[in-house]
Amino acid sequence: MYKIQTLNKIARCGLDQLSRDTYEAATEILNPDAILVRSADMHSMELPPSVLAIARAGAGVNNIPIPACTQRGIVVFNTPGANANGVKELVIASLFLSSRNLYEGISWANSLAGTENIPEQIEKGKSRFVGPEIQGKTLGVIGLGAIGVMVANSAANLGMRVLGLDPFISVEAAWKLSHEVIKAPNLDMLLAESDYITIHIPLKDDTKGLFNAERISRMKKGARLLNFSRSGLVDNTAVKTAIAEGQLGGYVIDFPEAELLGVDKVLCIPHLGASTPESEDNCAIMAAEQLREYLERGNIKNSVNYPNCEMAPTGKTRITLLNSNVPKVISRITSTLGEYGLNIDEMLNKNRGEVAYNIIDVSDSVPDELIEKLRQVDGVVAVRLIPDCQ
Numbered sequence: 001m002y003k004i005q006t007l008n009k010i011a012r013c014g015l016d017q018l019s020r021d022t023y024e025a026a027t028e029i030l031n032p033d034a035i036l037v038r039s040a041d042m043h044s045m046e047l048p049p050s051v052l053a054i055a056r057a058g059a060g061v062n063n064i065p066i067p068a069c070t071q072r073g074i075v076v077f078n079t080p081g082a083n084a085n086g087v088k089e090l091v092i093a094s095l096f097l098s099s100r101n102l103y104e105g106i107s108w109a110n111s112l113a114g115t116e117n118i119p120e121q122i123e124k125g126k127s128r129f130v131g132p133e134i135q136g137k138t139l140g141v142i143g144l145g146a147i148g149v150m151v152a153n154s155a156a157n158l159g160m161r162v163l164g165l166d167p168f169i170s171v172e173a174a175w176k177l178s179h180e181v182i183k184a185p186n187l188d189m190l191l192a193e194s195d196y197i198t199i200h201i202p203l204k205d206d207t208k209g210l211f212n213a214e215r216i217s218r219m220k221k222g223a224r225l226l227n228f229s230r231s232g233l234v235d236n237t238a239v240k241t242a243i244a245e246g247q248l249g250g251y252v253i254d255f256p257e258a259e260l261l262g263v264d265k266v267l268c269i270p271h272l273g274a275s276t277p278e279s280e281d282n283c284a285i286m287a288a289e290q291l292r293e294y295l296e297r298g299n300i301k302n303s304v305n306y307p308n309c310e311m312a313p314t315g316k317t318r319i320t321l322l323n324s325n326v327p328k329v330i331s332r333i334t335s336t337l338g339e340y341g342l343n344i345d346e347m348l349n350k351n352r353g354e355v356a357y358n359i360i361d362v363s364d365s366v367p368d369e370l371i372e373k374l375r376q377v378d379g380v381v382a383v384r385l386i387p388d389c390q
């Protein structure tokens with residue numbers, strides 16, 4: 001029986017992937033084999049030694065202590081693209097919401113409740129909510145991954161001129177990008193020419209505070225900024241100052257913090273980007289399937305810290321090893337197997353930066369003592385035995 005700890009509400013259809021005969025999933029569970037999480041902050045959480053894997057039902061993994069997990073041989077997964085459409089739809093909605101001052105206009109209309117001559121008041125007062133159409137305007141999209149590409153393509157379909165910036169764009173994303181999207185040569189050009197800018201990049205050490213006072217000052221005067229990625233990418237104080245000075249025409253944030261609540265021209269959305277039944281289901285199913293594949297077969301798919309590595313099961317005994325990506329580890333592993341007279345039927349080795357992963361199928365039975373010996377091999381981080389791997 002595998003034990004899965006759930007740190008957030010995970011869609012039922014995802015948990016249904018984990019059959020009740022083989023899996024027990026609960027919020028409170030002792031010595032879990034794996035953790036299923038959405039946005040819960042795991043940085044100060046004490047991870048029990050039993051944890052083999054963490055699956056993030058979502059894209060961003062800044063809530064997970066990745067380096068510490070890698071060091072311990074905990075494989076961390078996310079669900080690339082599973083909620084991208086949900087976010088894209090809210091970004092497009094927010095372009096209109098912000099540009100046409102919809103929130104402010106609707107709030108004002110509601111504030112007239114209980115007063116006289118509503119139609120006359122509406123016609124008299126509506127002019128202060130005039131806002132530009134987006135057709136023909138320029139949208140700068142920073143980050144052309146799963147979400148950025150969808151946003152860029154949809155905006156181009158709505159008649160916008162779209163500038164895209166992503167120095168690390170994947171081949172897969174580039175294939176999906178509309179030919180109408182213009183490649184921005186650098187951030188300066190995108191900042192200077194965009195009427196609207198939307199950010200779709202992960203929060204990491206090198207992206208933290210990307211939109212600071214200096215970068216905001218290089219934006220077109222009155223341009224609007226949309227942040228559906230993470231709050232740490234944009235400096236809140238700089239946003240408030242730029243709005244007060246008229247440099248920024250508006251800020252839409254899906255990760256509001258105290259200092260932004262109630263600020264004029266700041267639209268605080270309560271992290272609803274992926275809050276659709278479709279996105280929640282997609283993420284939960286993908287996360288659960290990836291965990292199952294790893295726990296039952298040792299296959300790694302969509303990991304953010306270990307290499308993807310999949311070998312079709314042969315019905316034999318499978319040994320998996322997580323190790324440092326340094327010379328001679330493989331030879332030490334194979335000679336240890338040789339010492340116990342084990343012949344390798346099939347083997348797959350993949351590396352990623354400083355770490356590597358091996359899947360080894362053998363026909364003979366594997367004594368516990370050998371697994372212990374493999375754990376002692378210099379450079380080996382973790383070893384697992386999966387008998388009768390189907």
Ligand SMILES: NC(=O)c1ccc[n+]([C@@H]2O[C@H](COP(=O)([O-])OP(=O)(O)OC[C@H]3O[C@@H](n4cnc5c(N)ncnc54)[C@H](O)[C@@H]3O)[C@@H](O)[C@H]2O)c1
Binds near residue numbers: 080142145169170
């Ligand atoms: N609001 C929500 O509910 C919600 C939902 C999903 C994702 N997100 C956030 O959105 C982010 C993007 O999600 P995604 O699914 O598109 O991820 P993704 O990994 O598919 O795309 C991220 C893209 O950013 C690019 N990138 C990285 N650093 C960059 C930089 N400095 N400049 C330009 N491009 C850079 C990468 O090359 C990649 O193409 C996530 O990391 C997460 O923080 C938020």
Ligand SMILES: O=C(O)CC[C@@H](O)C(=O)O
Binds near residue numbers: 057058060
């Ligand atoms: O789980 C959610 O609701 C949001 C997930 C989102 O922030 C992500 O990074 O995928």
